[in-house]
Amino acid sequence: xxxxxxxxxxxxxxxxxxxxxxxxxxxxxxxxxxxxxxxxxxxxxxxxxxxxxxxxxxxxxxxxxxxxxxxxxxxxxxxxxxxxxxxxxxxxxxxxxxxxxxxxxxxxxxxxxxxxxxxxxxxxxxxxxxxxxxxxxxxxxxxxxxxxxxxxxxxxxxxxxxxxxxxxxxxxxxxxxxxxxxxxxxxxxxxxxxxxxxxxxxxxxxxxxxxxxxxxxxxxxxxxxxxxxxxxxxxxxxxxxxxxxxxxxxxxxxxxxxxxxxxxxxxxxxxxxxxxxxxxxxxxxxxxxxxxxxxxxxxxxxxxxxxxxxxxxxxxxxxxxxxxxxxxxxxxxxxxxxxxxxxxxxxxxxxxxxxxxxxxxxxxxxxxxxxxxxxxxxxxxxxxxxx
Ligand SMILES: [Zn+2]
Numbered sequence: 001x002x003x004x005x006x007x008x009x010x011x012x013x014x015x016x017x018x019x020x021x022x023x024x025x026x027x028x029x030x031x032x033x034x035x036x037x038x039x040x041x042x043x044x045x046x047x048x049x050x051x052x053x054x055x056x057x058x059x060x061x062x063x064x065x066x067x068x069x070x071x072x073x074x075x076x077x078x079x080x081x082x083x084x085x086x087x088x089x090x091x092x093x094x095x096x097x098x099x100x101x102x103x104x105x106x107x108x109x110x111x112x113x114x115x116x117x118x119x120x121x122x123x124x125x126x127x128x129x130x131x132x133x134x135x136x137x138x139x140x141x142x143x144x145x146x147x148x149x150x151x152x153x154x155x156x157x158x159x160x161x162x163x164x165x166x167x168x169x170x171x172x173x174x175x176x177x178x179x180x181x182x183x184x185x186x187x188x189x190x191x192x193x194x195x196x197x198x199x200x201x202x203x204x205x206x207x208x209x210x211x212x213x214x215x216x217x218x219x220x221x222x223x224x225x226x227x228x229x230x231x232x233x234x235x236x237x238x239x240x241x242x243x244x245x246x247x248x249x250x251x252x253x254x255x256x257x258x259x260x261x262x263x264x265x266x267x268x269x270x271x272x273x274x275x276x277x278x279x280x281x282x283x284x285x286x287x288x289x290x291x292x293x294x295x296x297x298x299x300x301x302x303x304x305x306x307x308x309x310x311x312x313x314x315x316x317x318x319x320x321x322x323x324x325x326x327x328x329x330x331x332x333x334x335x336x337x338x339x340x341x342x343x344x345x346x347x348x349x350x351x352x353x354x355x356x357x358x359x360x361x362x363x364x365x366x367x368x369x370x371x372x373x374x375x376x377x378x379x380x381x382x383x384x385x386x387x
Contacts, residue, residue, distance in 0.1 A: 008080055008083065008084075011083050011084055011087050012083050012099075014087055014090075015083055015086040015087050015090065015097070015098070015099055016086070016096075016097075016098040016099070017079070017083070017098060017099050017100075017101040018073060018098040018099070018100060018101065019100075019101050019102065019106075020100065020101075020102060020106045020107045020110045020112060021110060023073045023098075023100055023107075024107075024110075024112050026071065026073075028071060030070075030071040030072060030073045030098075031048075031049075031050060031065070031067075031070055031071070031072050031073070032046045032048065032049035032050070032072075032073050032074075032075060032100075033049065033050050033052050033065070033072050033073070033074045033075070033085070033089075033097075034046065034049045034050065034051045034052065034075060034076075034104075035052055035053060035054040035057060035074055035075070035076050035081055035082055035085040036053065036054075036075075036076050036077060036081070036104070037053055037055075038053065040077060040104075041053075042119055043116075044104075044108075044114045044115065044116045045104070045114070045115055046075065046104070046107060046112070046113070046114065046115070047113050047114070047115040048115075049075075050064050050065065052064055052065070054076070054081050054084070054085050057085055057088060057089075058088065058092070061089070061092060065094070068093050068094050068095060069095050069096070070096070071096045071098070072086075072089065072094060072096065072097040072098065073098055073099075073100050074086045074089065074097055074098065074099050074100065075099070075100035075103050075104055075107070076103050076104070077103045077104055077105055078102065078103040078105055078106075079099060079100060079101050079102050079103040079106075080103075082099040082100055082103060083099045085097075085099070086098060086099040118143055119139065119143075120132075120139055120142060120143065124142070124146075124170075124216070127170070127214075127216070128142045128170055131145075131169070131170070136331070136333045136334075137331060137333075141331050141333070142170060144330065144331060144332075145169055145170045145171055145172065145327070145330055145331065146170050146171075146172040146216065147172055148171050148172055148173070148240050148241070148330040149171075149172065149173040149174075149175070149237075149238055149239050149240050149241075150166055150171050150173070150174055150175070150239065150240065150241045150242070150243060150326050150330065151174075151175040151176075151177070151234070151235070151237075151239040151241070151242045151243070151264075152166075152174065152175065152176050152177065152242075152243045152245060153177050153226060153242065153243065153244045153245055153246050153251065153255055154177065154178055154244075154245035154246050154247065154251075155176050155178040155180075155190075155192060155193075155202040155203060155205070155206040155245075156178070156180075156186065156190050156202070156245055156247060156315075157189045157190055157245070157247075157271060157310065157314075157315030157316075157319065158243075158245030158269045158270075158271065158315050158318060158319040158322060159176065159178070159190075159192070159206070159243070159245040159319065160189070160190045160191045160192035160193070160206075160315065160316075160319060161191065161192075161315065161316050161319035161320045161323060162243050162245065162319045162320070162322050162323045162326070163176065163192055163206055163209075163210055164191070164192055164209065164210070164213060165320060165323040165327075166243075166323050166326060166327070167210040167213050167214045167217045168213055168214060169323075169327055170214065170216055170217070171217065171326075171327075171330065172216070172217065172218060173217070173218045173219075173220065174210060174217055174218070174219050174220070175219075175220040175221075175222065175234070175237065175239065176202075176203050176206050176207065176219065176220070176221050176222065177203075177222040177224065177226050177234060178201075178202040178203050178206070178222075178223070179223060179224050179225040180201075180202050181199055181200060181201050181202060182197045182198050182199060182200050182201075182202055182205050183198070184198060186202075188312045189310065189312040189313070189314075189315050189316070190202075190315075191316070192205070192206045192209045192210070193205045193206070193209070194209075201223050203221035203222065203223045204221065204223075206219075206221075207219045207221055220237070222234055225251075226246075226251055226254060226255065227254070228254065228374035228375075228376070228377065231254060231255075231258045231374070232258070232262075235258050235259070235262045235264065236262065239264055240264070240265075240329070240330055241264065241265055241266075241267060241326045241329045241330060242255065242259055242264050242265070242266045242267070243266075243267045243269075243322050243323070243326050244266050244267065244268045244269065245269060245315075245319065245322070247270075248381075249296040249297070249302055249377075249381040250377035250378045250380070250381045251377070252268075252270075252289060253289065253290070253296065253377050253380065253381065254374070254377045255289075256281065256288050256289035256290055256364065257290075257364050257371065257374065257375075258374070259281065259283060259288075260283045260284075260288055260364050260365045263283050263284070264283070265280060265281065265282040265283070265329055265336075265338075266280070266281045266282075266289075267279075267280050267322045267325040267326050267329070267337075268280070268281055268289065268322075269318045269319060269321070269322045270318075271310050271314050271315050271318050272308055272310060273308055273309055273310055273311065273314075274311055274314065274345060274346040274347045275314075275343070275344065275345055275346070276314050276315075276317060276318035276343070276344045276346070277318070277341055277342065277343050277344070278318055278321045278322055278325065278337060278341075278342045278344075279337045279338075279340060279341045279342065279356065280325050280329070280336045280337040280338045281338075282336070282338045283365060284365065285338055286338035286339040286356070286358055287339065287356045287357055287358040287359065287362075287365075288358070288362060288364060288365040290359075290362050290363060290364045290365070291356070291357070291358050291359040291362045291365065291366075292341075292356060294359075294362070294363065296380070296381040296383075298383060299381070299382060299383065302381075311346055313346070314344075314346050317344060317346070318344065321342070321344075325337055339355060339356050339357065339358075340353050340354070340355060340356060341353065341354040341356050
């Protein structure tokens, strides 16, 4: 009676085997065919290999391996399953299917290249399951989000919902720039902070909230006011998107100029009483803030929230819209607000949209820019420095 060992020996006698060193040195690069199970493949495989689990080899092979005359190096973990697979491939008309002796184990042991496929682990599959269900996001999109880096200017009204939703969505790195401490008057709208955080730096309070929500997120904090002196250092840390929640004009102009020079898209938001606006400034693909507002309004006509007030929920709406734009930019999906200014009137519950165009004469992003280095933004916005 012939057992498994005899059968394997017989099959190995009918096929060609090839060692790892020999396979790696083949002058005509062979096509590696991995016949292991999904779990084994997920733990690493030979770069460029085709995954064709032996359990459905016969039914799937023609779609995956259309060229029957190409040299195939079939492998499994140790060289047994691949021997049977190589014989099957021969029977199916593949003229040069060889089995990798010693399998993937030997390949790895000899130090040949191994590709570790990226995939979400069980915890992340569960946490982001509602993203995985959306075809436009899926596992690939979620991995992209986990690789993405978003910088928030301000941990105030707009930065609160933006930071929480971006963190919940699994944006891998979130930077927060804010020099203030949590004040009682913030808590009517700045929901990333809480009563027990009163007096703490906003960046610390926001970091604690974000990390409590999602430990997958790395938080970088900058407890400083954004200035011409520090902006290159902070913007130079590889951000994919900037979410601007600044509440003052000098910072807005500074963020604009620096983002054009660093080529980083900015999701702009602003709020006042019952009105909010959102748009995306993508350098060289649409207008910048200066294309719209070459010079700031006179200080007496530019009240801040501190002076003019704001309905508590309004930054929740506008900041969430900013998070939506940031996620689309990070994922590369949908249609962003580039070239469109979205206005929201909370009293009428009404959205309106205004088309925006890049100004070829813009002093910063125009065809022959007149501003090429940082100015004194406080003086500029006080109307004391001509731009
Ligand atoms: Zn411009």
